[in-house]
Amino acid sequence: MSSLEPSHRDTRMDPYIDQYADRTGSMTVSAVRALFSVANRPEVVSLAGGMPNITDLPLGRLGDSFDKLVQTKGVQAMQYGSGQGEPFMREKVVDVMAEEQIRANSDDVVITCGSQQALDLVTRIFINPGDVVLCEAPSYVGALGTFNAYQAEIHHVAMDEHGLVPSAVKEAVTTLRAAGKRVKFLYTIPNFNNPTGIQQPLERRRELLAVAHELDLLVVEDNPYGLLTIEGEPLPALRSMDPDVIYLGSFSKTFAPGFRIGWVLAPHAVRERLVIAQEAAVLSPPVFSQFAITDYLDNFDWRGQIVAFRDMYRARRDAMLQGLSDHMPAAATWTRPTGGFFVWLTLPEGLDSQALLARAVSERVAYVPGNAFYADGFGSRNMRLSYCFPTPERIYEGTRRLGKVIRDELEMRATFGLPATEVPHTQVGGPAPDLS
Amino acid sequence: MSSLEPSHRDTRMDPYIDQYADRTGSMTVSAVRALFSVANRPEVVSLAGGMPNITDLPLGRLGDSFDKLVQTKGVQAMQYGSGQGEPFMREKVVDVMAEEQIRANSDDVVITCGSQQALDLVTRIFINPGDVVLCEAPSYVGALGTFNAYQAEIHHVAMDEHGLVPSAVKEAVTTLRAAGKRVKFLYTIPNFNNPTGIQQPLERRRELLAVAHELDLLVVEDNPYGLLTIEGEPLPALRSMDPDVIYLGSFSKTFAPGFRIGWVLAPHAVRERLVIAQEAAVLSPPVFSQFAITDYLDNFDWRGQIVAFRDMYRARRDAMLQGLSDHMPAAATWTRPTGGFFVWLTLPEGLDSQALLARAVSERVAYVPGNAFYADGFGSRNMRLSYCFPTPERIYEGTRRLGKVIRDELEMRATFGLPATEVPHTQVGGPAPDLS
Numbered sequence: 001m002s003s004l005e006p007s008h009r010d011t012r013m014d015p016y017i018d019q020y021a022d023r024t025g026s027m028t029v030s031a032v033r034a035l036f037s038v039a040n041r042p043e044v045v046s047l048a049g050g051m052p053n054i055t056d057l058p059l060g061r062l063g064d065s066f067d068k069l070v071q072t073k074g075v076q077a078m079q080y081g082s083g084q085g086e087p088f089m090r091e092k093v094v095d096v097m098a099e100e101q102i103r104a105n106s107d108d109v110v111i112t113c114g115s116q117q118a119l120d121l122v123t124r125i126f127i128n129p130g131d132v133v134l135c136e137a138p139s140y141v142g143a144l145g146t147f148n149a150y151q152a153e154i155h156h157v158a159m160d161e162h163g164l165v166p167s168a169v170k171e172a173v174t175t176l177r178a179a180g181k182r183v184k185f186l187y188t189i190p191n192f193n194n195p196t197g198i199q200q201p202l203e204r205r206r207e208l209l210a211v212a213h214e215l216d217l218l219v220v221e222d223n224p225y226g227l228l229t230i231e232g233e234p235l236p237a238l239r240s241m242d243p244d245v246i247y248l249g250s251f252s253k254t255f256a257p258g259f260r261i262g263w264v265l266a267p268h269a270v271r272e273r274l275v276i277a278q279e280a281a282v283l284s285p286p287v288f289s290q291f292a293i294t295d296y297l298d299n300f301d302w303r304g305q306i307v308a309f310r311d312m313y314r315a316r317r318d319a320m321l322q323g324l325s326d327h328m329p330a331a332a333t334w335t336r337p338t339g340g341f342f343v344w345l346t347l348p349e350g351l352d353s354q355a356l357l358a359r360a361v362s363e364r365v366a367y368v369p370g371n372a373f374y375a376d377g378f379g380s381r382n383m384r385l386s387y388c389f390p391t392p393e394r395i396y397e398g399t400r401r402l403g404k405v406i407r408d409e410l411e412m413r414a415t416f417g418l419p420a421t422e423v424p425h426t427q428v429g430g431p432a433p434d435l436s
Numbered sequence: 437m438s439s440l441e442p443s444h445r446d447t448r449m450d451p452y453i454d455q456y457a458d459r460t461g462s463m464t465v466s467a468v469r470a471l472f473s474v475a476n477r478p479e480v481v482s483l484a485g486g487m488p489n490i491t492d493l494p495l496g497r498l499g500d501s502f503d504k505l506v507q508t509k510g511v512q513a514m515q516y517g518s519g520q521g522e523p524f525m526r527e528k529v530v531d532v533m534a535e536e537q538i539r540a541n542s543d544d545v546v547i548t549c550g551s552q553q554a555l556d557l558v559t560r561i562f563i564n565p566g567d568v569v570l571c572e573a574p575s576y577v578g579a580l581g582t583f584n585a586y587q588a589e590i591h592h593v594a595m596d597e598h599g600l601v602p603s604a605v606k607e608a609v610t611t612l613r614a615a616g617k618r619v620k621f622l623y624t625i626p627n628f629n630n631p632t633g634i635q636q637p638l639e640r641r642r643e644l645l646a647v648a649h650e651l652d653l654l655v656v657e658d659n660p661y662g663l664l665t666i667e668g669e670p671l672p673a674l675r676s677m678d679p680d681v682i683y684l685g686s687f688s689k690t691f692a693p694g695f696r697i698g699w700v701l702a703p704h705a706v707r708e709r710l711v712i713a714q715e716a717a718v719l720s721p722p723v724f725s726q727f728a729i730t731d732y733l734d735n736f737d738w739r740g741q742i743v744a745f746r747d748m749y750r751a752r753r754d755a756m757l758q759g760l761s762d763h764m765p766a767a768a769t770w771t772r773p774t775g776g777f778f779v780w781l782t783l784p785e786g787l788d789s790q791a792l793l794a795r796a797v798s799e800r801v802a803y804v805p806g807n808a809f810y811a812d813g814f815g816s817r818n819m820r821l822s823y824c825f826p827t828p829e830r831i832y833e834g835t836r837r838l839g840k841v842i843r844d845e846l847e848m849r850a851t852f853g854l855p856a857t858e859v860p861h862t863q864v865g866g867p868a869p870d871l872s
Contacts, residue, residue, distance in 0.1 A: 013705065014705035016703070016705055016706055017705075019620060019654065020562060020709065021561060021562055021563050021567070021586075022564055023560070023561075023564075024560075024709055027561075027709065027712040027716065051515060051516050054514055054515060055511055057510070057511075057514070059506055059510040059511070060507055062510065063502070063510070066503060067500060067502060067503035068499070070495055070498050071495055074495040074498065074499065075493075076694075077694055078490055078493070078694035079488075079490060080487050080688070080693045113549045113553075113718045113721075113722065114718055114719055114720075116716075116717070116718050117549075125456055125460045126456060126460075128457045128459075131457070142715075142719060146716045148716070149560075149716040149717075184455060218455065252516070256514035256515070257514070257515060257516045257723070258512075258513055258514035258516070258722070258723035258724040258727075259514065259722065259724050260549075260719075260720070260721070260722040260724075267451075267452070269449065269450035269451065269453075270452055272450075273456065273463065277460075277585065280556065280578070280581040280584070281549075281552070281553060281717075282549045282550055282552050282556070282696065283550055283578060284550075284696070285696070286549065286694070286695065286722045286725060287693070287696065288695050288696075288724075288725060289722060289724060289725070291694075292724070
């Protein structure tokens with residue numbers, strides 16, 4: 001049976017196959033989605049998901065507060081709203097961004113249905129099929145899905161332990177432009193990059209912005225984790241140093257994702273286009289959610305809650321790092337994040353994270369294989385381990401199970417003398433990523 | 437000064453103008469949006485908006501119910517959810533669609549951020565630039581905006597007093613295909629079409645589906661108003677007679693729009709694609725909203741509330757029809773809707789609804805000019821008058837003000853012997869729309 005047969009069979013089963021738009025062909029099921037069903041089985045320790053732990057939110061008081069909200073402002077909160085988002089919500093967003101030293105006007109903010117939709121709208125207004133988007137190597141799987149949906153060409157740029165390498169950005173842009181490509185923007189997660197957990201230091205940020213300025217390269221900064229720093233204080237956002245940066249924010253990790261409220265802060269001309277695109281997409285972002293989040297920001301100690309979240313995630317990160325240190329074979333390496341949700345693990349040479357997943361799940365531990373975070377097949381020796389959702393005890397147990405899976409595999413290979421799998425290690429346009 | 441100069445000046449003011457995607461050029465500010473600011477001034481009777489009147493919802497009891505919801509299910513309701521929508525919400529949607537005789541499996545439902553997003557996703561997966569979408573003449577301005585955002589070619593098909601004319605659909609498809617065009621789908625609002633208020637009778641629905649079947653033409657049925665019938669019982673949806681129809685539904689008019697929950701029901705293969713597109717667009721539709729609406733459907737008499745909405749809108753429709761009858765000049769004609777939110781008025785020959793708008797607003801009444809509902813410049817003798825939001829007294833007063841504006845204009849024209857404005861009256865591919 002040829003390896004093409006399953007997709008051929010799928011094709012014949014879909015009577016609409018000839019009717020779809022070209023972009024629909026590049027929409028593929030994400031690894032994260034396929035893993036949701038696995039992650040939900042209670043006996044599995046899921047180190048796969050990116051769900052925040054929101055069990056510590058003050059639900060009793062929140063319920064009371066939303067009750068009052070419905071009774072006093074229900075008619076407005078349940079009505080259609082502005083395509084740009086409610087003015088009071090945009091003002092609150094400006095306050096939240098000030099925590100990362102961003103000075104902005106609420107008129108330049110567009111509220112979105114989660115920051116995923118911010119990404120969708122930015123891509124929608126900038127990307128023609130074949131246009132290039134630069135991303136970190138590796139980068140957020142959901143962003144890659146969005147870029148794919150608009151038929152962008154995704155080019156990964158090398159990172160080191162300080163994040164994106166500015167000289168690699170310059171080399172990539174120069175090479176691509178020389179080849180006649182339109183490089184539309186650089187998409188970057190400078191704080192606790194998903195999936196590596198790496199944070200870009202201040203000096204590196206300055207270098208990156210200098211290169212972007214020199215190249216006349218638009219920068220799109222995605223910052224869902226910036227306030228969830230575990231060590232020290234949040235660093236200034238790229239946008240705080242350069243008003244031309246398009247900035248994406250979210251309440252999903254600092255409050256709760258179920259309201260689906262994110263935002264984009266953009267230069268005025270771009271903001272105009274985003275609002276028009278937003279109206280065609282959803283008319284207005286969820287209005288009730290905007291009232292609810294504003295109610296939370298007005299009546300609760302949201303800064304105190306973020307401090308509590310930091311403490312909670314620090315304990316989980318520590319459990320994961322301790323577990324990895326205790327259970328991983330010597331040849332495995334991993335990042336040591338100072339915030340966010342993720343550790344990026346590099347397997348001993350010869351192992352493939354995707355091939356290992358079925359065995360890991362049968363040992364009741366799950367992760368996301370590294371190649372989900374690359375558009376070009378790299379990452380097969382890597383995996384993303386998230387410490388955001390399970391308890392510290394479960395996280396530690398998960399690393400124990402994972403360590404056993406990896407050591408068993410190494411032992412089997414040694415016993416049977418299996419050759420190392422061919423795994424690509426270098427990135428186009430930059431040095432090999434060494435993220436350990 | 438040339439008429440091109442303003443847009444030329446805009447161009448020079450936007451430093452990103454050379455960076456946008458091709459689709460961004462066709463995204464234009466909708467007339468409805470521009471009217472929001474006018475409609476919000478309290479002294480103006482707005483017959484422009486499409487906002488439902490939700491002041492009669494039981495806010496006190498809703499607040500209590502949401503309080504309990506947060507306290508008992510808050511951790512789930514505020515977490516990330518499924519890209520397809522929560523299973524319990526999709527089950528409820530199946531119950532709601534059964535009111536219009538649709539039999540469906542909840543697995544074929546995708547929850548969206550309002551039915552506007554259902555429209556966006558359907559367009560996203562089917563439309564390449566230049567593909568043709570057929571619409572009623574006239575059709576929903578928000579749908580035209582979405583089709584434009586994906587660079588569809590919009591072709592309007594003639595309506596008569598029974599809605600879309602099947603022979604005109606056939607003629608349009610045949611002509612367009614002969615010209616080498618790809619006709620991707622027919623977008624139709626069979627119940628109380630926005631903006632005309634016309635409902636398609638059962639026999640016409642059968643004829644339309646027979647033509648679509650004969651032509652192998654995909655039908656997208658948009659049905660936000662079907663349950664808001666003012667006279668008699670709801671008619672069977674197109675989807676109830678043909679499982680190949682893609683059906684768009686919404687809670688915005690039967691409950692409240694602020695939760696931004698709509699849905700699409702699609703054949704299984706299409707549904708698969710829609711879920712992938714949805715994940716790239718927003719990850720998951722608003723989760724808290726899905727819990728809130730399910731709570732409402734579970735714990736409140738939602739069918740009784742719809743009956744109350746019908747009575748309320750009937751009184752408003754009656755006020756509008758009485759007002760038009762009392763105040764309009766003899767040469768004006770208008771539709772007499774049996775449900776939904778809108779009356780479509782045709783001005784006496786020589787008048788232009790867009791030219792008249794500024795005077796109308798200065799007389800403290802607003803409407804949407806008819807050409808907003810056409811992609812091709814038609815509709816200048818028409819206006820959409822909505823009776824959904826103001827009180828019956830205000831609606832009646834609004835028609836009085838509007839009647840005065842129109843009669844004054846006619847009188848001035850008679851006095852000064854102004855020539856009639858050139859206004860196109862016929863539609864490509866069908867007879868002239870006579871909707872009075």
